[in-house]
Amino acid sequence: GAVVSQHPSWVICKSGTSVKIECRSLDFQATTMFWYRQFPKQSLMLMATSNEGSKATYEQGVEKDKFLINHASLTLSTLTVTSAHPEDSSFYICSASRNGPSTDTQYFGPGTRLTVL
């Protein structure tokens, strides 16, 4: 089956530093990837849609300059949390569409737990 990986699985950083999270589709090409943020015991919040070769589409209320998304290839999207602060501590999950944005088949990564001290 289709596999989506995330790296790192967890990261601890100091306030003010930047953290990069990778999302990879291991055995399929993904023209579209989604980035979510999850707070404890709460539902996922869609942050942005990452499109290969073009700019990401951010949801309302998500700071584009703080959460930089790059989808440089058909198998890799990265989320960079810039100048991280403790309130950015959360669980970040990516997902990928297998055959393009028109498909509704969605594969989720295992998530990355970010803790900002």
Add this chain to the structure above:
Amino acid sequence: DQQVKQNSPSLSVQEGRISILNCDYTNSMFDYFLWYKKYPAEGPTFLISISSIKDKNEDGRFTVFLNKSAKHLSLHIVPSQPGDSAVYFCAASANGDDKIIFGKGTRLHILP
């Protein structure tokens, strides 16, 4: 090993009838369960959740039932409407952990 399983990849239901989507889990530590709905070209959106201290949670046309002894939950939609056609993901999280595990989804078709 899949901890959250949705064994039916697709389901077709007549408009106005009840849609029942099923989900099984293997991890007895799971204590919080969620259902997400996803339209094509969009990310999943949260639909309804249930804590393990309950066996039923209702929100309008949507009801989730939890059977802990069977490690089974189901989402009931009644009456089914055309706009309910989507993919539904079951998800679960374990005690004290904010990470959630998703199933692979069930595609629901509402027939006119």
